[in-house]
Amino acid sequence: DTAVSQTPKYLVTQMGNDKSIKCEQNLGHDTMYWYKQDSKKFLKIMFSYNNKELIINETVPNRFSPKSPDKAHLNLHINSLELGDSAVYFCASSQDNNHRPFFGQGTRLTVV
Amino acid sequence: QKEVEQNSGPLSVPEGAIASLNCTYSDRGSQSFFWYRQYSGKSPELIMSIYSNGDKEDGRFTAQLNKASQYVSLLIRDSQPSDSATYLCAVNEGTGGKLIFGQGTELSVKP
Numbered sequence: 001d002t003a004v005s006q007t008p009k010y011l012v013t014q015m016g017n018d019k020s021i022k023c024e025q026n027l028g029h030d031t032m033y034w035y036k037q038d039s040k041k042f043l044k045i046m047f048s049y050n051n052k053e054l055i056i057n058e059t060v061p062n063r064f065s066p067k068s069p070d071k072a073h074l075n076l077h078i079n080s081l082e083l084g085d086s087a088v089y090f091c092a093s094s095q096d097n098n099h100r101p102f103f104g105q106g107t108r109l110t111v112v
Numbered sequence: 113q114k115e116v117e118q119n120s121g122p123l124s125v126p127e128g129a130i131a132s133l134n135c136t137y138s139d140r141g142s143q144s145f146f147w148y149r150q151y152s153g154k155s156p157e158l159i160m161s162i163y164s165n166g167d168k169e170d171g172r173f174t175a176q177l178n179k180a181s182q183y184v185s186l187l188i189r190d191s192q193p194s195d196s197a198t199y200l201c202a203v204n205e206g207t208g209g210k211l212i213f214g215q216g217t218e219l220s221v222k223p
Contacts, residue, residue: 041216042216100161102158
């Protein structure tokens with residue numbers, strides 16, 4: 001019955017690799033997000049999609065590419081991983097642009 | 113650069129006391145304000161939202177908003193050890209759904 005689920009929960013990978021994180025929501029929400037939380041717990045938005053359309057694209061390296069095949073899914077692909085990409089990545093969804101997001105359980109990415 | 117600021121803490125209170133968490137924001141146009149609670153290793157969960165000046169109460173939690181002073185606070189009455197967590201203040205920027213988060217205040221409730 002998980003509302004916002006993301007996989008994997010943990011990801012350990014070497015520098016230079018390419019990896020993807022998947023996210024699915026079963027709440028019927030129109031808007032989905034990716035947030036990054038660094039080691040100091042600072043939570044920052046990266047992207048948001050509304051009905052598969054990119055709405056917010058923060059100043060994120062273009063090594064990060066979101067993809068929304070339908071409004072229930074928003075995946076995040078990261079190319080050429082760097083040490084500084086190590087963080088917890090949270091997927092979230094909300095009813096629309098103006099409602100507060102529900103967060104998934106997070107993916108802890110460690111780049112070694 | 114629009115900002116949301118909180119004291120990182122840790123804020124330590126004894127069980128049964130009132131915990132007071134504060135947040136200031138820079139964008140005068142902000143209309144929606146939220147408090148999230150995040151336990152260690154878990155995802156943020158919404159505990160309060162407030163949209164107009166004044167107080168909003170929900171159980172042991174009271175959110176207070178003062179738009180003139182650009183200030184939001186969260187009071188937790190009768191604090192319990194289970195309230196020990198990081199509390200994140202979030203402010204909605206404009207109408208695009210972009211939430212700006214503060215760095216969070218770590219609360220520790222001692223039995």
